[in-house]
Amino acid sequence: MYGYATGAYPRTPHDALRKQAAFASRRQRTSPVCFRKESESTMSNEKPKRVSVTPPGNTFGIGCRPRNWLEAVILLSLREWNSYGYELMGRARMFGFEAMNPGTLYRTLRRMENDGVLESSWETSGDGPARRMYTITGSGNAHLGIWVKSLERYQQSMDDFFKLYGGKPPHAEENEED
Numbered sequence: 001m002y003g004y005a006t007g008a009y010p011r012t013p014h015d016a017l018r019k020q021a022a023f024a025s026r027r028q029r030t031s032p033v034c035f036r037k038e039s040e041s042t043m044s045n046e047k048p049k050r051v052s053v054t055p056p057g058n059t060f061g062i063g064c065r066p067r068n069w070l071e072a073v074i075l076l077s078l079r080e081w082n083s084y085g086y087e088l089m090g091r092a093r094m095f096g097f098e099a100m101n102p103g104t105l106y107r108t109l110r111r112m113e114n115d116g117v118l119e120s121s122w123e124t125s126g127d128g129p130a131r132r133m134y135t136i137t138g139s140g141n142a143h144l145g146i147w148v149k150s151l152e153r154y155q156q157s158m159d160d161f162f163k164l165y166g167g168k169p170p171h172a173e174e175n176e177e178d
Helices: 013-030 069-080 085-095 102-115 138-166 172-177
Strands: 118-123 131-136
Touching (some): 069 118, 069 131, 085 102, 085 131, 102 118, 131 138
16 A cells, blocks of 8 residues: 555655655665775764765666775786876776776875885986886785785686576576476
């Protein structure tokens, strides 16, 4: 039974907004980390700056990168050769960071430098302006190794998922007879 008497429909537009706000609040507390923007806080005593009630696109909560994925991409790129920020941003595009704000990259680089996983120095060669060059440290190589092991376990879980998905469901015959 549906209608105003049962409470299935909001009585006023204000009731609808209150229900929507309550839903958004519950969603915010329980939303997976992958839908939080890097600028959002994950601390329980702080309110996030921006909250998305719905997942991006039509993903229904699926399709996110691992948390701090940009760090792993930066470390991998720096393991290959030393680089500056805009070059790192170009390489990050290959890993799904097509529309990244430069501020996000530079904040991440600064945090990683403070954590000791990379170093930077000013390069003043050539006619152009000085650029900050980034280099991976020994600690950064160890951190990248941890990322690799973690991603290998994740990849194995995904392989197992697709093996099961590609096979015939165990109760398929029972469902066909009905």
